[in-house]
Amino acid sequence: MPTLSLFDTAMTALTTALATPMGIVALCSAGVAGMLVIVSSFVKTMIPLRCLAIGGNLGFLIYGALHPSLILVLLHGALLPINIFRAAQMVRLTRRVRVAAATSDFSGVWLRPYMRRRRLRKDAILFRKGDEAKRLYFLAEGQIEFVEIGQTMEAGRLFGEIAFFAPDKRRTLTARCATPCTVLQMDESTFKTLYFQNPAFGFEVVTLVAGRLIADRQRLEDRLAATTPAT
Structure with missing residues (x-):
């Protein structure tokens, strides 16, 4: 049966990955990254969403490097700095507005x-x-x-x-x-x-x-x- 063959292939790959410390780290990283992606789908505001995206990028980068996947490394290597920049930008804006409100700076x-x-x-x-x-x-x-x-x-x-x-x-x-x-x-x-x-x-x-x-x-x-x- 094709389904059983696919299942057997997946189990063989999983067993092979778990046979080495590097494989365990790769799978754990991918698992954490996947959980962060799932959690991010329930987040409504941008800063937490960007932080979760950064965590997911790091997890998939580690997985792509240890369980070699050039596509994953390139994709999340490109997304990571973008998410870091956007998160820092929104945090900086919030901080500036908060300081302006606290000091009654109406200049804008x-x-x-x-x-x-x-x-x-x-x-x-x-x-x-x-x-x-x-x-x-x-x-x-x-x-x-x-x-x-x-x-x-x-x-x-x-x-x-x-x-x-x-x-x-x-x-x-x-x-x-x-x-x-x-x-x-x-x-x-x-x-x-x-x-x-x-x-x-x-x-x-x-x-x-x-x-x-x-x-x-x-x-x-x-x-x-x-x-x-x-x-």
Whole structure:
């Protein structure tokens, strides 16, 4: 019977592998790697998934080297550095956002690697009051004027994020380039990708936005207190 022949072949290969310490190590490595792959199918967030993938790559690399398989060595040798890089990238981003939230750093510098550059001429309108907020922005160079309130923002600041997270997602001010500007922008799909890959990122960003709102409210209260005559 073909089934019995296949079973006998598999048992012979297994017995041969278990006959040497190197074969035992190879099989154990493959077994652990296989378990990690199975566990990874139940993981919903990116950092644990990448860590499990790294473990699986190492296990199959060891198996491919000790139980010679060039295809396994090449495949997992190529995947290992990619998974390490992506895991480190997400951990670094989470750490940067956490530090920014803890120190009340509202500049948004930590988002720059994930944003697209856009150059604008003087007097160009970035968005108008009432527009749908589809992006958040970082001003890399130049000055942005918020027309309705007559305030100008210098480079090195994150802006447009309040409407980006607001329920109606509508701009409350018009942003005009007071000088030639270089603006970095992130759209909603990119933000959602980062969020679903690493929910800790989204939580820390929400914390940061809440801190921004509280700081803005405090500045408004201080301004009203300074302009209100004492009784």
